[in-house]
Structure formats: C-alpha cells, structure tokens
Amino acid sequence: MPKKRGIVAGVDLGGTSIKAIVADRNYKILATGKKRTDAGVKAKALIHEIARVVEQAAADAGVKVKSLAAVSIGAPGAIDVKRGVVTEAPNLGWRNVPLGEGLRSRLGVPVVVDNDVNVGVMGEHALGAGARVAQLVGIFVGTGIGGGIICNGELYEGGHGWAGELGHTVLLADGPVCSCGRRGCAEALASRTAMERDVRDAVKSGRKSAVFDIMDERKKDRMTSSIIQVALAKEDPVMKEVMKRAQYYLGILVANVVNAFDPERVIVGGGIAERLGEDFVKPIRETAQEYFLHAKAVKGVKILPGKLGDDAGALGAVVLARKRLGL
Ligand SMILES: [Zn+2]
Numbered sequence: 001m002p003k004k005r006g007i008v009a010g011v012d013l014g015g016t017s018i019k020a021i022v023a024d025r026n027y028k029i030l031a032t033g034k035k036r037t038d039a040g041v042k043a044k045a046l047i048h049e050i051a052r053v054v055e056q057a058a059a060d061a062g063v064k065v066k067s068l069a070a071v072s073i074g075a076p077g078a079i080d081v082k083r084g085v086v087t088e089a090p091n092l093g094w095r096n097v098p099l100g101e102g103l104r105s106r107l108g109v110p111v112v113v114d115n116d117v118n119v120g121v122m123g124e125h126a127l128g129a130g131a132r133v134a135q136l137v138g139i140f141v142g143t144g145i146g147g148g149i150i151c152n153g154e155l156y157e158g159g160h161g162w163a164g165e166l167g168h169t170v171l172l173a174d175g176p177v178c179s180c181g182r183r184g185c186a187e188a189l190a191s192r193t194a195m196e197r198d199v200r201d202a203v204k205s206g207r208k209s210a211v212f213d214i215m216d217e218r219k220k221d222r223m224t225s226s227i228i229q230v231a232l233a234k235e236d237p238v239m240k241e242v243m244k245r246a247q248y249y250l251g252i253l254v255a256n257v258v259n260a261f262d263p264e265r266v267i268v269g270g271g272i273a274e275r276l277g278e279d280f281v282k283p284i285r286e287t288a289q290e291y292f293l294h295a296k297a298v299k300g301v302k303i304l305p306g307k308l309g310d311d312a313g314a315l316g317a318v319v320l321a322r323k324r325l326g327l
C-alpha cells in the first residue's frame with residue numbers, strides 16, 4: 001500500500017556533499033537531508049553515507065525506506081544509465097563504480113542513476129524555469145560548467161550517453177587549461193574555479209581586491225558563490241572585472257548553443273545564478289543576442305536563471321525516477 005503513494009527519494013551527489021530529499025507524488029518535499037563528504041573517500045564508504053542520508057531523510061518524512069517507490073540519484077561524471085554504473089567521475093576519483101546496485105542492495109528499493117547536470121536540467125524542465133517547454137538547454141555554472149539538453153520534451157542522452165558536455169565547448173583555442181586537460185573550454189574561462197584563478201592572478205600582479213579578506217572573514221578557502229555575491233555588493237573592482245569577463249564567455253557559449261539547437265529556453269543554473277539571479281544572467285543574455293545567427297531568436301529564445309536553486313538536482317532526480325520507472 002505505501003508504495004502506491006509513490007514517495008521517491010531524490011539524491012544530488014556532489015564532489016563535497018550529499019543532498020537527499022523525500023518527495024511525494026506532487027513533488028512536495030517532505031524532508032531534506034544533507035551531509036558534507038570528505039574528498040577522496042572510497043566508493044564503498046560513500047555509498048554507505050548516501051544510504052544513511054536517504055534513511056535519515058525518509059525517517060524525517062515519516063516513511064519507511066522499504067516503502068519508497070524508488071531512490072534516484074544524480075552523480076557527477078559519465079554514467080552508464082542502463083546499468084546504474086558511474087563509469088568515470090574525476091571529482092570523486094571513481095571508475096566503474098556500480099552505484100545503482102550498491103544502493104539497491106543496501107536499501108532494498110529500485111535505484112535510478114544519471115548524470116547530476118542532466119538530472120538538474122530535468123528538474124528545471126519539469127518544475128522550475130523550464131515550464132515543460134519541448135526544447136530546452138540548461139547550463140549549470142559552478143565548480144565546473146555542466147550542460148543538459150531536453151529535446152522534444154525528453155532528455156537527450158546522445159548516441160553513447162555523452163551528450164550535453166557544453167562546458168567543454170572550446171571558446172578560445174589557446175586559452176587557459178581546463179579540467180579536461182584541453183585549452184580554452186567554457187569551463188576554463190567562466191566557471192567559479194576559473195573566476196577564482198583570475199582573481200588570484202590579478203591580486204598576484206598587484207591589483208587590490210577584498211575577495212581574500214572576505215574569504216578569511218567567512219573562513220572559506222574557496223571563492224564560493226556567497227563570497228562572489230559579497231564582493232560584488234562591495235563593488236570590488238577585480239571581482240567585477242572577472243565576473244564581467246566570465247559573463248561575456250558564457251554569453252558566447254549560450255549563443256553557440258542557441259545557434260546549434262534552437263531551443264525555446266536556455267536556463268542558466270548553479271550557485272552563482274541562484275544568488276545573483278537576473279544580475280548574473282542579463283549580461284550573458286545581452287552578449288548571446290549579439291551572436292545569434294537569426295535575429296528573430298532575440299525574441300524567440302528566452303534565457304533565464306534557474307528557479308529551483310540548490311534543490312534542482314535532488315528534485316530532478318525524483319522527476320527522473322518517475323519518468324524512467326513510470327511512477
Ligand atoms: Zn574542458
């Protein structure tokens with residue numbers, strides 16, 4: 001009987017945290033669980049941690065884990081979605097980890113796995129800024145830059161499951177080195193990591209910036225979205241300049257995507273978009289429009305910040321489970 005209630009746990013597995021939500025049939029969030037994880041933790045231990053976060057969230061929602069209709073998880077990296085295997089996840093140091101089977105045997109319920117950004121885009125498509133349009137592209141700007149493509153209302157996985165790596169679109173062939181080892185990808189020019197590198201370089205070359213003082217005050221060793229927000233609010237000149245450059249490259253990325261896919265909407269998500277909203281997206285939109293091949297795209301293609309914020313991944317995982325398992 002409880003299975004019929006169709007309660008699903010959705011999990012967003014990041015490089016440094018696990019977030020789980022338990023949501024009912026109407027995507028109402030009944031409980032949320034979150035845990036920070038240590039970098040380099042072994043796969044088995046991390047799967048155990050994920051299971052514990054799900055168990056705790058289910059308990060908080062007043063639901064037995066065994067009565068969940070599914071556990072669905074978005075994981076960073078390349079995923080064999082049919083087998084639920086994380087084939088390669090550099091952020092986690094994983095290769096060929098049977099995440100789906102590991103969780104299924106531990107929790108005793110069906111488990112669905114897909115790429116974290118694909119899942120986040122599904123969330124925005126179904127419940128957020130996507131508003132269920134048929135053709136949608138999502139670009140998530142964070143530590144890296146991820147992308148996901150919705151084609152005819154469905155997630156486009158590509159011929160091998162590799163589609164949507166928009167962050168590795170090369171925008172400057174001899175540009176800075178990317179996490180993928182190549183040069184000049186969007187991720188190497190406009191991710192949070194790239195922005196932090198640019199701020200560090202500017203300070204090293206003698207420019208004055210309050211960014212590192214703000215980081216010290218807030219006991220952060222990375223330039224998080226909240227640090228960026230505070231630095232911009234203080235009109236820090238280096239932060240403003242670095243942000244402007246990142247937005248310029250993101251604008252070109254969006255234009256390339258629009259010219260290639262002709263989507264109805266492009267959603268810009270991730271932590272910075274969540275904090276800055278339209279202030280982040282407006283300059284991106286303005287640059288993108290200059291590079292649109294079809295003048296009518298200026299009116300026809302909407303470029304919007306994500307709406308679900310930090311819940312996009314976990315809620316998207318619930319959407320994924322419902323679609324894939326027909327719940
Ligand atoms: Zn790259």
